[in-house]
Amino acid sequence: MNPILKAENLSHVYGVGTPFEKVAIDNINLEIHENEFIGVIGRTGSGKSTLIQHLNGILRPSSGTLYYDGEDCWAKGFSRNALRFNVGLVFQYPEYQLFEETVEKDIAFGPKNMGLTQNEIEKRVAESLRFVGLDDSVRTASPFELSGGQKRRVAIAGIMAMDPKVLILDEPTAGLDPRGRDEILNKIADYRVEKKSTVILVSHNMEDISRVCSKVLVMKDSRVEMFAPVNEVFERSAELCAMGLNVPQVTRIFLSLKEKGFDVPTSIYTPKQACDAVMKLMGGGER
Amino acid sequence: MIKDITLGQFFPGNSVIHKLDPRVKIILAALYIAFLFVVQTAVGYAFAIAATLVFVSLTKIPLKMYLRGLKPLLFILIFTALLNVFYSTGEPLVEFWIFKITADGIKNAIFMILRIFMLVIATSMLTYTTSPIVLTNGLERLLSPLSKIKVPVHEFSMMMTIALRFIPTLLEETDKIMNAQKARGADFETGGLIKRAKALAPILIPLFISAFRRADELATAMECRCYTGSSEGRTHLVSYSMSGRDVIALIVVICMIAIAVLLNYVRFFGF
Numbered sequence: 225m226n227p228i229l230k231a232e233n234l235s236h237v238y239g240v241g242t243p244f245e246k247v248a249i250d251n252i253n254l255e256i257h258e259n260e261f262i263g264v265i266g267r268t269g270s271g272k273s274t275l276i277q278h279l280n281g282i283l284r285p286s287s288g289t290l291y292y293d294g295e296d297c298w299a300k301g302f303s304r305n306a307l308r309f310n311v312g313l314v315f316q317y318p319e320y321q322l323f324e325e326t327v328e329k330d331i332a333f334g335p336k337n338m339g340l341t342q343n344e345i346e347k348r349v350a351e352s353l354r355f356v357g358l359d360d361s362v363r364t365a366s367p368f369e370l371s372g373g374q375k376r377r378v379a380i381a382g383i384m385a386m387d388p389k390v391l392i393l394d395e396p397t398a399g400l401d402p403r404g405r406d407e408i409l410n411k412i413a414d415y416r417v418e419k420k421s422t423v424i425l426v427s428h429n430m431e432d433i434s435r436v437c438s439k440v441l442v443m444k445d446s447r448v449e450m451f452a453p454v455n456e457v458f459e460r461s462a463e464l465c466a467m468g469l470n471v472p473q474v475t476r477i478f479l480s481l482k483e484k485g486f487d488v489p490t491s492i493y494t495p496k497q498a499c500d501a502v503m504k505l506m507g508g509g510e511r
Numbered sequence: 512m513i514k515d516i517t518l519g520q521f522f523p524g525n526s527v528i529h530k531l532d533p534r535v536k537i538i539l540a541a542l543y544i545a546f547l548f549v550v551q552t553a554v555g556y557a558f559a560i561a562a563t564l565v566f567v568s569l570t571k572i573p574l575k576m577y578l579r580g581l582k583p584l585l586f587i588l589i590f591t592a593l594l595n596v597f598y599s600t601g602e603p604l605v606e607f608w609i610f611k612i613t614a615d616g617i618k619n620a621i622f623m624i625l626r627i628f629m630l631v632i633a634t635s636m637l638t639y640t641t642s643p644i645v646l647t648n649g650l651e652r653l654l655s656p657l658s659k660i661k662v663p664v665h666e667f668s669m670m671m672t673i674a675l676r677f678i679p680t681l682l683e684e685t686d687k688i689m690n691a692q693k694a695r696g697a698d699f700e701t702g703g704l705i706k707r708a709k710a711l712a713p714i715l716i717p718l719f720i721s722a723f724r725r726a727d728e729l730a731t732a733m734e735c736r737c738y739t740g741s742s743e744g745r746t747h748l749v750s751y752s753m754s755g756r757d758v759i760a761l762i763v764v765i766c767m768i769a770i771a772v773l774l775n776y777v778r779f780f781g782f
Contacts (some may be wrong), residue, residue: 241575242576243522244525266547277690280694282690282694295580298532305696305698306694307697308693308694308695312694313694314694315687315690315691315694318690318691320687320688320717321688321691321695321713321717322717322718323691323712323713323716323717333692333697333713334695335698335699337695337696338696338718368720382695383694383695386695434722
């Protein structure tokens with residue numbers, strides 16, 4: 225199967241020719257296939273945000289090529305606007321981009337720019353409100369009257385309403401309380417299943433990523449350090465820790481158990497796996 | 512892109528010019544501008560160009576950076592040059608229709624361009640080598656005698672510091688909001704005047720909201736640190752004192768003005 229997004233030797237340098245010149249991403253090679261759920265992790269400044277802003281053509285690579293569905297995105301005649309409708313990007317703190325008088329108008333901004341009919345726009349707005357779990361009663365409210373969490377949902381709905389093939393979210397749960405975080409994450413996971421779309425999720429929260437993602441991309445110092453299925457990445461937990469990244473709490477417990485001399489696997493990242501491993505250890509051990 | 516605006520940008524460094532007292536630097540910039548207006552002759556301009564280049568090299572910031580600040584002025588430069596070429600009195604060199612080009616006109620045009628070039632370089636030099644905070648500090652100190660006649664110098668300088676401090680922040684924010692709206696298919700580049708003005712709403716509204724939010728947060732933060740303005744005899748973290756370096760710089764620029772005045776009497780072939 226052909227990858228839906230492919231990066232080839234992608235590099236980006238900020239502020240070329242000034243004293244502030246900085247390589248943000250360096251020679252990235254990447255293939256993203258349809259229906260994958262990818263978690264992106266890395267420390268602040270590792271190039272995560274720069275990378276995802278290339279994927280929908282907001283940033284132009286300093287060198288290298290980005291392919292969408294096999295087509296060079298910066299070739300002459302390629303419509304970057306169409307690319308942005310196909311690869312929806314939800315920026316960090318997206319609630320700061322709300323501007324319309326009502327929630328429904330704001331969500332309709334994207335679909336309107338796509339040139340859809342009024343009927344279709346109406347349908348998309350209703351659908352995306354449902355995806356983010358907002359009540360129909362907020363439709364005519366001003367987005368500025370809503371709570372922080374609700375604003376965030378409206379902003380995410382604004383991208384979902386474009387019905388993108390790939391949905392990218394840059395830390396969609398930053399600054400939310402644990403419950404709000406879980407809710408949004410579940411909504412995104414449900415959306416992906418229903419729409420059969422590809423989702424890329426940038427997050428600092430390992431629990432989040434281990435819970436919903438199928439593959440993990442680890443960025444370090446502007447480069448891709450790992451890109452593999454979740455279990456394979458968490459098998460290398462010790463390396464993640466050394467990079468200054470967090471690993472899920474259960475993984476940490478098993479790492480220290482191992483250190484203390486217990487014979488346990490360290491690739492555990494869900495409570496269920498942890499339970500099984502402990503049971504096995506208890507059953508096999510002496511009482 | 513929006514980030515490429517260089518006018519008013521600070522380039523950290525450790526050169527002789529960077530280390531000058533900000534008060535002296537502001538006076539020097541003013542004197543230097545006066546110097547550029549004293550210069551009238553070809554010899555004088557040669558001297559001014561040489562002096563400017565020496566100062567540029569002293570800052571250790573590449574000349575390219577200074578020239579980049581000139582790009583937005585290109586249109587004005589060409590426009591003034593053309594006006595000077597066509598609207599000068601004197602014996603015409605070439606004449607067609609209602610236009611006549613005189614030797615005087617060409618001379619004036621060249622001098623005008625050189626003068627604007629050097630004016631921009633001189634003012635850029637001040638902002639390139641002085642951080643905005645230090646600059647307003649220097650300005651506050653220079654103007655502090657005015658507070659005797661009830662001019663709120665401190666408040667003005669605080670406002671200016673805050674404004675300067677938030678320019679890069681707001682630029683960055685504008686960039687972010689623009690990108691976010693572009694991701695939703697917003698189009699800022701095509702269409703007629705009205706369509707383009709309308710297209711600005713998705714940028715301006717969020718930008719204003721966030722500017723007000725920031726102002727509010729900043730005011731609270733300042734009050735939390737008991738800021739009450741200049742009333743209670745505030746002191747400063749840094750106090751400036753003039754060093755030998757500053758005195759030398761002042762003497763050099765004053766001498767330059769004197770030389771420029773003298774050079775006005777030296778002419779080559781009437782220029």
